[in-house]
Amino acid sequence: MSAANVIPLLAGTPALFNPQARVCAECGIRKHALFGALDLTALDQIHVQIATIRLAPGQLLYSAQAPGQAAYTVRSGVVRLERLNERGERRILRLGGRGDTLGMEAMLGQSYAADAVACTEVEVCRLPRSLVDELTRDQVELARDMMRRWQRALDDADEWLTELCAGPARHRMLRLLLKLSEYADGQAVWLPSRLEMSAMLDMTIETASRTLAQLKREGVLEAPDQKHALIHMDVLLDALRRDAAEA
Amino acid sequence: MSAANVIPLLAGTPALFNPQARVCAECGIRKHALFGALDLTALDQIHVQIATIRLAPGQLLYSAQAPGQAAYTVRSGVVRLERLNERGERRILRLGGRGDTLGMEAMLGQSYAADAVACTEVEVCRLPRSLVDELTRDQVELARDMMRRWQRALDDADEWLTELCAGPARHRMLRLLLKLSEYADGQAVWLPSRLEMSAMLDMTIETASRTLAQLKREGVLEAPDQKHALIHMDVLLDALRRDAAEA
DNA sequence: CGTTTACTTGATAGGTATCAAAACGCGTGG
DNA sequence: CCACGCGTTTTGATACCTATCAAGTAAACG
Structure with missing residues (x-):
């Protein structure tokens, strides 16, 4: 059990030969993420590719109705789940942040139930359906x-x-x-656009703007720039x- | 493989000796319910008690925060899941009807996330936590x-x-x-009280009453009695x- | 049959949507 | 670096919808 090519964090644990296993073992959110339950040996047996995907704000991760081939674990950033209601309005169902798993319906062979769109810069791990089937x-x-x-x-849905x-x-x-x-990683919190707020809270853009302006005046928050708030x-x-x- | 003491529906399948297995095998909603996935032999191996529970309208099935010891499959009737929001208002999250499973968080050792209350006369099967653990x-x-x-x-939550x-x-x-x-079992649909409607739709009792009255005038529904509608x-x-x- | 509870209806106030226009932020190209 | 143009945000005026308050009516219950 040579520790030569094992990263310090894992000293004392069996060496991992599968390169993907290394990446997962080093992942900062492993203990919160889907494979936190697996011990390192099991991790080493993963033969399927777990890809890391980076998204810019506004980019689509997956879309509703599409046949799902993978679930995704959020490593950083915020993703919104949204769908159109029957009157054609966009409604944001909930948000996904660090450690959340999205699109699990794919694991059951179902199509996605909502659109998943990056709100901020986002990093997710792609977990192919077959992987979970196997494991x-x-x-x-x-x-x-x-x-x-x-x-x-x-x-989350119930609380929302x-x-x-x-x-x-x-x-x-x-x-x-x-x-x-809850989704902040530093001091500053991601502040959604007024359009996003209105889709989350079922109100118009104008009401969102007015309400937020009022709260700013009351000192509830400050907005150093358009997209962040203290x-x-x-x-x-x-x-x-x-x-x-x-x- | 004598078929003597096997109910007609099951002719050709192994005889079931466990009395509970018989009850489950005969259950009309088995193919939709939690153990539809089990073959009959597996059903026979269930040693734990699956109790049938009957509730009158308004009776509590389980309550939020309580340590969950069982999940429940609805055999007939309608159950509402409700909780108090932080402003102390009762909010109905969604409904459970024939074939729905409620309180699954109990299977994970968590406490219930909401109150479950019978809206109509209700019949549910109680599925103890240990049973699922075993199986x-x-x-x-x-x-x-x-x-x-x-x-x-x-x-369901997303659609709601x-x-x-x-x-x-x-x-x-x-x-x-x-x-x-969707929850009707016959011609007549269960019609919630105005109070229930207001808790489902986030409006006042008065608005619920007025809105419904208007829809009656438009011929969308008729109400032969207080609790049923066509x-x-x-x-x-x-x-x-x-x-x-x-x- | 009276009492209680649920439902209905009306009048009014208040909150939010709507319509309209101005101010602001931001990227682009001069 | 600044001017321009576009999209977003803010702000205002008004209309509409729903909450609130208040009775009154119908249904359920002992």
Whole structure:
């Protein structure tokens, strides 16, 4: 068990010969990601290509109705899941950030249920359908891990529905800011365009703009540039509490 | 392979000795339900109790936050999943009908994500957590089936969000009626109380009442009694189309 | 049959959509 | 570097939809 060509982090674990296994083992989000459940030896047995994909803001990761061939784990950035309702309006269902898995319906041979579009610069791992088919056969833990991912998606959907779809515009906007702060990787939070906000909160662009302007005046957030915001959590939480109190 | 004590439907298949297996094999919704994936022999190996539970309208099946010990498959009736948002309002997330599986988060050792309450008279099968734990170990197909169920719940959640949470009250009410007709077992559709409608569509009781009254006048539905409705699909679909056209 | 609860209807206020126009940010090419 | 043009955001005025408050009516229940 020579540790010569093993990266320091893995010293003491078996050497990995499969180059892809190396990449996955080194991945910063492995413990949160789909294969976190696999031990390193199992990782080494992956023969299928796990590709890393980079997307610019606005680029499509996959589109609704398309036959799904892969799921994707977000390594960095924010992806939005959106679909058109029957009146032809674009509705954003939820967001995917670091560690989230998107398009799992592909694993079941189904077509994608929504469009997935990059909101920021995004890096995802592509997990081909066949890979999971293979691995679930003898890795029971992987099956459980996938179920946990489905449940997480469901929890996200439920929370989106209860908190972002009801109440006055101001309150929904506050909740959105709270949610966005979950996806921050640094100090600055990604601030969606007004069009995106309106599609998330079911309001017009104008109302989104007005509401946000008001919150800026109240000191809930500052926007150094168009696409980033500094959110003052204490002020935000205070505003939410006052909201709830008088409602 | 004597067929003497085997019910006609199963002639030609191995005899089932486990009494519970008999009940499941005879279940009308088996092909849609969680164990549809299991062959009859596997069914026979179930040692755990699968209880049938009957609920009256308004009765609680399980409640949010409670440590989940079982999932439930709906055999008949309609169950609502609801939770309180942070402003203390009750929000109905979605409905569960014949063949739907609820509370699957219990299978993962998580607590329930929402309250489950019977809307009509309801019959469900209780699937203890341990049962699925046991079976997924050697029944790969069961694991896949459960994943399909999670995906189905997610699809439901997404549809609810895109179609029932956006647009004017009248349109949301029309979509609700369309959805309710999916849960009908006969001619008559279960008609929720105005309070329930308001919690599903994020509107007040008064608006729900007014909107529905208007649709009755337009001949979209008739209500023979308080809790049932006859929906005229052609009129309904027409109304939805006209909606979309002028929007 | 009275009492309670759910539903309906009306009048009004308030929030949001709509329509319109101005200000701003940003990339491009002069 | 600045001017230009385009898309986005902001702001204003008005109309419309829905919430709210308030009665009144119908249905459920003891």
